[in-house]
Amino acid sequence: MDRLLFGDNQFFGINHMSEEKARAQSMRFQDTQAIMEVLDIAYDEGIRTFMCTTHDRVSQICDVVRANPGRYRDFIFYPCMPYAHKYANAVTDHGMVGAVTHFMPDDGLMKTMLSGGKALASKDVEGIVKILIDVEMKMFAGLDTPVIFLQNVFTDLLLGMGFNRAFRIFHDHVRQKYGAEPGYITMNMPMLLDVLEEQGIENPVICSNINKIGFRMAGGLERYLEVLRTRKLQAIAMSVYASGAIPAEEAISWIGDLPNVQSIVFGASSGGNIRNTRDLVQTHMGPVTAPGVA
Amino acid sequence: MQDKIKIAVVGLGKMGLSHFSMVRAHPNAETIACDATGFLVDVLSKNIPGLTVHRKYDRLLETEDLDAVVIATPSRMHDTMVRAALERDIHVFCEKPFCLDWRTAEALADLAEARGLVNQVGYHYRYVGAFQHMKKLLEAGAIGRVTHVQAEAYGPVVLRENKKSWRNQKSEGGGCLYDYAAHPLNLLNWFFGAPTEVSGSVLSSIFSRDTDDAVLSTLQFGAVPAQLSVNWSDESHRKMSTKITMIGTNGRLYADRQECQLFLREVPETLSGYEKGWTVKYTTELTEDPWFYLRGEEYSNQLDGFIQAVRAKRGAAEENDFRSAALTDKSIAMILEDNARSPQAAAAPAPSPAQAGRKRSWFGRA
Numbered sequence: 001m002d003r004l005l006f007g008d009n010q011f012f013g014i015n016h017m018s019e020e021k022a023r024a025q026s027m028r029f030q031d032t033q034a035i036m037e038v039l040d041i042a043y044d045e046g047i048r049t050f051m052c053t054t055h056d057r058v059s060q061i062c063d064v065v066r067a068n069p070g071r072y073r074d075f076i077f078y079p080c081m082p083y084a085h086k087y088a089n090a091v092t093d094h095g096m097v098g099a100v101t102h103f104m105p106d107d108g109l110m111k112t113m114l115s116g117g118k119a120l121a122s123k124d125v126e127g128i129v130k131i132l133i134d135v136e137m138k139m140f141a142g143l144d145t146p147v148i149f150l151q152n153v154f155t156d157l158l159l160g161m162g163f164n165r166a167f168r169i170f171h172d173h174v175r176q177k178y179g180a181e182p183g184y185i186t187m188n189m190p191m192l193l194d195v196l197e198e199q200g201i202e203n204p205v206i207c208s209n210i211n212k213i214g215f216r217m218a219g220g221l222e223r224y225l226e227v228l229r230t231r232k233l234q235a236i237a238m239s240v241y242a243s244g245a246i247p248a249e250e251a252i253s254w255i256g257d258l259p260n261v262q263s264i265v266f267g268a269s270s271g272g273n274i275r276n277t278r279d280l281v282q283t284h285m286g287p288v289t290a291p292g293v294a
Numbered sequence: 295m296q297d298k299i300k301i302a303v304v305g306l307g308k309m310g311l312s313h314f315s316m317v318r319a320h321p322n323a324e325t326i327a328c329d330a331t332g333f334l335v336d337v338l339s340k341n342i343p344g345l346t347v348h349r350k351y352d353r354l355l356e357t358e359d360l361d362a363v364v365i366a367t368p369s370r371m372h373d374t375m376v377r378a379a380l381e382r383d384i385h386v387f388c389e390k391p392f393c394l395d396w397r398t399a400e401a402l403a404d405l406a407e408a409r410g411l412v413n414q415v416g417y418h419y420r421y422v423g424a425f426q427h428m429k430k431l432l433e434a435g436a437i438g439r440v441t442h443v444q445a446e447a448y449g450p451v452v453l454r455e456n457k458k459s460w461r462n463q464k465s466e467g468g469g470c471l472y473d474y475a476a477h478p479l480n481l482l483n484w485f486f487g488a489p490t491e492v493s494g495s496v497l498s499s500i501f502s503r504d505t506d507d508a509v510l511s512t513l514q515f516g517a518v519p520a521q522l523s524v525n526w527s528d529e530s531h532r533k534m535s536t537k538i539t540m541i542g543t544n545g546r547l548y549a550d551r552q553e554c555q556l557f558l559r560e561v562p563e564t565l566s567g568y569e570k571g572w573t574v575k576y577t578t579e580l581t582e583d584p585w586f587y588l589r590g591e592e593y594s595n596q597l598d599g600f601i602q603a604v605r606a607k608r609g610a611a612e613e614n615d616f617r618s619a620a621l622t623d624k625s626i627a628m629i630l631e632d633n634a635r636s637p638q639a640a641a642a643p644a645p646s647p648a649q650a651g652r653k654r655s656w657f658g659r660a
Contacts, residue, residue, distance in 0.1 A: 013532050017576055019550055022532075085532065125337055156588045160315030162342045187587035191319070215578050218587040218594075245578040 001049075001147065001205070001234065004281045004288040005078065006042045006274075007267040008052040011035050017243040025269065032060040041271045043075060045278050046288050051078040051207075051265050053151065056086075059139035066142055080149040080185060081136040129169050130177075137178065147205055148174045149183040159192055168199045181205055183236070190219040190227045203232045207265065210237035212246050212254045228260045236263045249280055256284030296605045299361040302326040302354055304375065306334050309389050309416070310366030312588055316597050317364060319586040322605055328354045351375060360384050362412070362604050364597075370466045373398050380405050385412040387600045391476045392619035396627050399620035406616055412603045414596070414611035415619035417480045419536060419551075421592035421599070423580030425481060428538065428549040431556055432485055434564045437542030443486075443520035445478035449534035451526040455501045469505035471497060471626060475524040477536050479629075480622040482522070485538075486515035489625050495632040500527045511629050522629075551590070552577050 009015070013026030029035050039050060039061070052058045058079075065072045137148070150170055158166045167184065174182040183205035186192045196204045210228075214221030216239060228235060237258075240251050255261055264281060268274045281288055299322060303314040306329040318325040328348040329335055339347040348354040355378060362385040365375050369391050379386050386406065392415045393399035406413035419425055432440070451474065463469075482489075491514040497506035508525040526534075537550040546557040556573045558565075584594030599612045 016552065017578075018552055019535055019537075023530075026532075125341060153589065156586075157312065157315050160319035160586060160588060161311075161338070162318055162345065163338075165341055188319075191586070213578065214583060215581075216583065216587060216591075218583055218585065220583065242578050243576065245576065 001236070001263050002047075002076075002289045003263055003285055004047050004278060005049045005051045005236065005263050005265040006039070006047050007238070007265045008050070008055070008058070010267040010269050011038075012053070012055055012057070015243070016239075028269070032057060032064070035061060036064055038269055038274075042268075042274050043072070045271075045274055047274065047278060048074045048289065049076040049078055051080060051149070053083045054079055054081045054136045054139065055083045062139050062143060075144070077140055077143050077145050078147045078149060078183070079137065079140055079145055080151050082132065082151060082154065084151055084153040125166075126169050129166065130173050133170070133173055134177070145178065145180055147181045147183045148178060149185050149205075149207065152185040152187055155184050155186045155192065156188055159186065159188060159195060164195050164199055167196055167201065171199075171201050183207060185238075187216055188218045189235075190223045193227060193231060193233055203234060205234045205236065205262075207236035207238055209239040209242075210235065210255065210258070210261065211240050211242040212251060213242050215239060215242040215245065225258070228258055231260075233260060234262045235260050236265055237261050238265045240264055240266065248276060252277070252280040253284045256281075296322075296361070296607075298322055298324050299601060299604050300324045300326070300359060301362040301364065301601070301604075302328050302348070302358065302360055303364045303366065304328040304351060304354070305365065305367035305371075305389075306331075306338075307366060307368075310364075312593065313364050313366055313389075313597065316586055316588055316594055317601070320598070320601055321585065322601055326354070326358060326360075351378070355379065355382055355384070362387065362600070364600075365389060366416075368466050369394060369468075369472060373402070376402050377405065380409060380411060380413075383409060383411065385600075385604045387414045387416065387597070388616075388619075389416045390480070390619065391472045391623060391626065392616065393623050394472070396620055396623035399616060399623045403616035403620050407610075410609040412600065412608060412611050413616040414600045414603075415614050415616065416596060417477065417614045417619065417622070418590070418592040418596050419477055419481055420484055420613050421595045422551050423577055423582075423591070424549040424551060424554040424575070425538070427554045427575055427580050428540075428547060429485060431547055431554070431565075432540070435562055436545065436556060436558065436565055436568075437540060437547050438544030438562075440518050440540050440542045442541040443482070443515075443518060444539040445482050445520055445522050446538075447474050447478045447524045447526075447534060447536040448528040448531045449474065449526050450529045450531055451534075452501050452507050453527060453529055455503070464505040469497075469502070470507050470524060470526045471509050471629060474526045474534070475509040475522060475629075476622055476626060477534075478522060478524065478538065479625050480619070481536070481538055482513065482515070482520055483618065483621050483625060486518050486520070488621055489513040489515055489628060492625075492628040492632045495629045496636065497629075497633045500525075509629070511632065513625070513628075554580065 010025050011029045013022045015022035065075050171182045174180050184192060185207045189206055189208035192206060209216045217224050237255055240255055255264060266277050278288055301317055301323050303310055303317055306314055306327060314327055317323050326346045327338060328351055330349055335347045335349055339345060363379045365372060365388040367375060372388055373393050376386050376388050493512050495511040498508040500507035507527045509522060511522045513520045513522060540547045544559050548555040554575045558568060558570055561568050561570055581591050584591050584598060586594055603611055
């Protein structure tokens with residue numbers, strides 16, 4: 001994994017600080033070209049990994065990258081699935097089972113089985129999960145996706161319920177079908193690591209908030225630091241600036257001193273901010289791309 | 295204090311499933327699930343080791359020695375399910391809106407209070423740091439005499455016709471007023487108490503055939519006038535956005551889930567650490583991390599408040615008790631009555647009794 005990953009919240013009107021700012025961003029990035037301009041700046045500054053939700057509009061970005069293999073030779077996608085709102089809205093529209101059916105490929109068998117309202121055996125849950133992953137991955141066909149993530153709302157919903165087997169199913173399918181490394185986004189990192197280890201998933205890629213003020217680090221800052229010091233995982237830090245509550249230099253130098261943090265994922269909308277974060281990461285954590293790669 | 299309480303989450307729909315996840319992750323809860331749909335019951339019981347899942351609520355109450363229940367079924371069912379639990383001396387957390395008839399809500403509040411049971415309703419906005427901060431500033435008299443209030447909520451729930459969800463059926467407790475407007479209204483009740491007068495209410499259907507998708511109303515809280523503006527057919531919002539604005543003789547106060555903005559003309563003696571002009575506080579500094587985070591601190595923290603009150607045998611909720619939710623139910627009724635008096639309501643068809651009485655499975659509900 002590269003040291004610095006580029007996130008997508010800013011493109012889709014997600015801002016944890018201000019609704020007004022979120023709206024301004026969603027106006028600015030309404031056109032995919034506006035997103036590409038920012039991605040181009042990041043790519044040209046050496047930040048080649050785009051960690052993105054499987055939002056409908058990401059498929060347009062995939063199309064652009066696919067159509068210009070020369071320009072985007074080293075461009076890497078880290079898909080994060082599923083796009084939660086898509087499913088939440090479908091549940092409101094079609095009910096729980098209807099929502100699952102809605103996203104199934106229209107090839108008869110699964111639809112028939114589900115619409116019959118028949119109880120699903122555990123084996124079938126595995127089948128459903130695999131199909132849903134494949135549906136989400138369709139937009140990335142032919143593109144480089146070395147790490148594939150489960151979004152935090154799903155990770156944490158399953159984690160809380162104790163539906164731990166789902167993590168293993170996700171892990172195995174991502175490895176077997178896509179030859180990729182499974183990753184997990186969570187707001188409850190210490191709790192998740194225990195469960196993943198119990199499922200026999202070693203040294204997992206876990207992306208969680210890691211910031212100096214402990215913002216949205218459920219389980220507590222101390223516990224996170226202890227896990228980073230003593231356990232085996234490949235941690236990705238998100239929300240390192242805690243939505244702007246921590247000054248940039250202070251935030252990055254603090255992360256740079258932590259053990260086990262492999263990468264930082266950040267979002268920015270301007271060349272100035274992109275370069276600023278890249279320079280800080282270079283100063284405190286070393287080169288932004290993984291060694292040995294172009 | 296009891297180390298672990300035995301708690302059942304009843305109704306695993308959109309809210310219920312996330313309640314179930316949060317409660318089950320709670321270190322002081324031993325959690326059971328109850329849902330009438332075959333699909334979820336089977337999937338959960340087959341995949342979650344050691345989980346007990348019931349299909350029948352009556353059986354759940356009979357066979358399990360429960361300390362508490364979380365009721366997240368469609369609103370129409372709240373009344374009988376809550377009563378059944380209270381009569382067995384089981385503490386109750388119930389989803390909002392509480393009851394479709396405020397007199398029922400009052401009766402349930404009476405019953406819970408008489409039995410000394412913890413009773414709480416899921417108005418989670420009272421657990422949002424920015425709104426808590428707003429209340430603190432209001433009570434400290436920050437903006438002087440309040441002269442103007444606006445309470446708003448917008449979001450993308452009903453964007454087309456022909457949906458089968460119970461949320462779109464008035465008889466089931468669906469509709470924008472019950473489901474959406476209840477939130478900002480509940481905040482107004484929290485800040486200003488009971489409305490003394492309601493006027494100018496307009497409930498409009500946009501896409502729903504049976505019920506309202508938008509609400510406008512003017513509420514008088516004694517000398518404080520407030521306007522309520524709610525629309526759940528607004529796709530420009532990614533998810534529900536609730537905001538309150540207040541203008542007073544000494545400034546302006548605004549809050550939403552992310553931030554609380556205060557404008558002061560003069561700094562009152564009751565407030566220290568504030569300056570003349572703008573002071574903005576963000577969720578990053580107004581929020582305490584819960585034990586487990588799923589979809590917002592407020593959802594976790596309200597359940598934690600409930601569980602801790604039950605464990606400590608406090609006999610009452612720290613926030614959002616039935617009595618306060620009954621007040622919101624009553625405020626909803628005042629808006630409905632006012633709307634019924636208006637000329638445009640006479641033209642709209644009333645929900646048919648056949649619908650109200652129709653037996654529904656829990657299967658297709660959201």
